[in-house]
Amino acid sequence: xxxxxxxxxxxxxxxxxxxxxxxxxxxxxxxxxxxxxxxxxxxxxxxxxxxxxxxxxxxxxxxxxxxxxxxxxxxxxxxxxxxxxxxxxxxxxxxxxxxxxxxxxxxxxxxxxxxxxxxxxxxxxxxxxxxxxxxxxxxxxxxxxxxxxxxxxxxxxxxxxxxxxxxxxxxxxxxxxxxxxxxxxxxxxxxxxxxx
Amino acid sequence: xxxxxxxxxxxxxxxxxxxxxxxxxxxxxxxxxxxxxxxxxxxxxxxxxxxxxxxxxxxxxxxxxxxxxxxxxxxxxxxxxxxxxxxxxxxxxxxxxxxxxxxxxxxxxxxxxxxxxxxxxxxxxxxxxxxxxxxxxxxxxxxxxxxxxxxxxxxxxxxxxxxxxxxxxxxxxxxxxxxxxxxxxxxxxxxxxxxxxxxxxxxxxxxxxxxxxxxxxxxxxxxxxxxxxxxxxxxxxxxxxxxxxxxxxxxxxxxxxxxxxxxxxxxxxxxxxxxxxxxxxxxxxxxxxxxxxxxxxxxxxxxxxxxxxxxxxxxxxxxxxxxxxxxxxxxxxxxxxxxxxxxxxxxxxxxxxxxxxxxxxxxxxxxxxxxxxxxxxxxxxxxxxxxxxxxxxxxxxxxxxxxxxxxxxxxxxxxxxxxxxxxxxxxxxxxxxxxxxxxxxxxxxxxxxxxxxxxxxxxxxxxxxxxxxxxxxx
Numbered sequence: 001x002x003x004x005x006x007x008x009x010x011x012x013x014x015x016x017x018x019x020x021x022x023x024x025x026x027x028x029x030x031x032x033x034x035x036x037x038x039x040x041x042x043x044x045x046x047x048x049x050x051x052x053x054x055x056x057x058x059x060x061x062x063x064x065x066x067x068x069x070x071x072x073x074x075x076x077x078x079x080x081x082x083x084x085x086x087x088x089x090x091x092x093x094x095x096x097x098x099x100x101x102x103x104x105x106x107x108x109x110x111x112x113x114x115x116x117x118x119x120x121x122x123x124x125x126x127x128x129x130x131x132x133x134x135x136x137x138x139x140x141x142x143x144x145x146x147x148x149x150x151x152x153x154x155x156x157x158x159x160x161x162x163x164x165x166x167x168x169x170x171x172x173x174x175x176x177x178x179x180x181x182x183x184x185x186x187x188x189x190x191x192x193x194x195x196x
Numbered sequence: 197x198x199x200x201x202x203x204x205x206x207x208x209x210x211x212x213x214x215x216x217x218x219x220x221x222x223x224x225x226x227x228x229x230x231x232x233x234x235x236x237x238x239x240x241x242x243x244x245x246x247x248x249x250x251x252x253x254x255x256x257x258x259x260x261x262x263x264x265x266x267x268x269x270x271x272x273x274x275x276x277x278x279x280x281x282x283x284x285x286x287x288x289x290x291x292x293x294x295x296x297x298x299x300x301x302x303x304x305x306x307x308x309x310x311x312x313x314x315x316x317x318x319x320x321x322x323x324x325x326x327x328x329x330x331x332x333x334x335x336x337x338x339x340x341x342x343x344x345x346x347x348x349x350x351x352x353x354x355x356x357x358x359x360x361x362x363x364x365x366x367x368x369x370x371x372x373x374x375x376x377x378x379x380x381x382x383x384x385x386x387x388x389x390x391x392x393x394x395x396x397x398x399x400x401x402x403x404x405x406x407x408x409x410x411x412x413x414x415x416x417x418x419x420x421x422x423x424x425x426x427x428x429x430x431x432x433x434x435x436x437x438x439x440x441x442x443x444x445x446x447x448x449x450x451x452x453x454x455x456x457x458x459x460x461x462x463x464x465x466x467x468x469x470x471x472x473x474x475x476x477x478x479x480x481x482x483x484x485x486x487x488x489x490x491x492x493x494x495x496x497x498x499x500x501x502x503x504x505x506x507x508x509x510x511x512x513x514x515x516x517x518x519x520x521x522x523x524x525x526x527x528x529x530x531x532x533x534x535x536x537x538x539x540x541x542x543x544x545x546x547x548x549x550x551x552x553x554x555x556x557x558x559x560x561x562x563x564x565x566x567x568x569x570x571x572x573x574x575x576x577x578x579x580x581x582x583x584x585x586x587x588x589x590x591x592x593x594x595x596x597x598x599x600x601x602x603x604x605x606x607x608x609x610x611x612x613x614x615x616x617x618x619x620x621x622x623x624x625x626x627x628x629x630x631x632x633x634x635x636x637x638x639x640x641x642x643x644x645x646x647x648x649x650x651x652x653x654x655x656x657x658x659x660x661x662x663x664x665x666x667x668x669x670x
Contacts, residue, residue: 177436177601
């Protein structure tokens, strides 16, 4: 806390009493008194700053949730979509941030994804990998809550091998269906022409 | 953003009641032509090209088109946007099928006629179970969507809104039969087409494409990725789901029977072409949500949220709610009325005659049609009350309807086939498709593909393994 305030002369004196060896008993008593006084001031200042900061974080941090399934405490998405919801009483607005990384241990910089009065947001088009979401609330008087507990999300898309097989299957079924209809139609027309 | 209530409940009531009175009035007016059962069920088999194209296009624009197409673009990017538009190929490919249907069943009334003649009672029962699951799920999802949209846009309570939209559709279908459905579809199709394309155009005007591309690449990179697995698989999956929906459902067969002889293929082809840009326009608007600064809080409401934003930005703030409400109301009504009419026909023609063995005379027909239409409406209403997530049933019906694609093609064009293998293939395809839907290794975006593939293999095998001649094909 000392580093946060300018150090007046007696503070420097008091600091000297702690760091320097003082041999004279009378000076030692003075140093002790000043040191105690400064200690009390430090505590007092700490309390004042605490109260000030406390007023800034006057309301609870929002609770951030989503309805995806969890595995080891990490939410899992297979389509890159997450429907985030949050709430805290007395909030005028919220700020939602996202950190993303392809590797779990290397989150990138935090980006603000939403700032406004809504208490939910659907995030889509997320890359494969880990994403960390946090939200904080802002009250009408401008005070800001602490950040919510981070919500960790892992996006895993279908593996390339299975995807390829299903895409080929899809292509075959669609083309075969269209082909069967066109072939059937042409045969029907030919039969009608022959009958005519 | 949350989709704000942009018009008051009283104004919402006025808009919906005025639209309802117009549709019911037109239903009564057009319904005067329906003097026989054929007139009521098939509009006298005399629908022309303009009405035929419009009714097919309007029916295919469901609440899914204006709600799910934007959701797919927003969650799966460019491939998702294109994937939904591939449902148009269902209509395009139904054009040649319609020629064949009219040729082999000149006096046909429902799809059930075809399945019963071609695959016997077992095939007919399999078809009825699948089509009823699909049709009722579709009808109920439309009703729920109607109630939710009215609640969101106008503040009208959900139960009041969904009752209102269902009552309006039941009334004009009841009075006018297919005449009323086709006529109202024509007007609704124009409103839908103009509304959605105008919103797509406004989005295009409000964004700088280069900057939008940069923003999406930065925050949602996979939306622009050419190899996004989910979207690539959705491409085939949705296309086959669309094929299954159109090829099997009585909504489309009844239109093929109702159009003049040479009109049906042209009408289906034109309707496919007209429908194609609608999900592209709706999807493009949704893809731009992030660059436009729209925070999507519910993916199912991506379309209306972006539409509201661009209309307000374009200076149409006061009328934004009206425009969205009218377009959505028309798209939902045009599907509910068609489903009510086609499902009632199926029950009247197939279930009463072949299950209950009741023969309905011309004199009793309108009364019976009324009872069946109201009953189906009541069933949809009862299922919509608890707001169950019945859209899951609709999505689950993807592999079910996809399993009918090849049996229909084979039944229409092939001379010899082993019916038992085909029916076994349909059941196997349904089971494997539903399994794939829930399997974490595959996922919903592969279910229809797997259903269609299994059924295709079995149907092709049925052509070669002890096939027997079928007497229907000329």
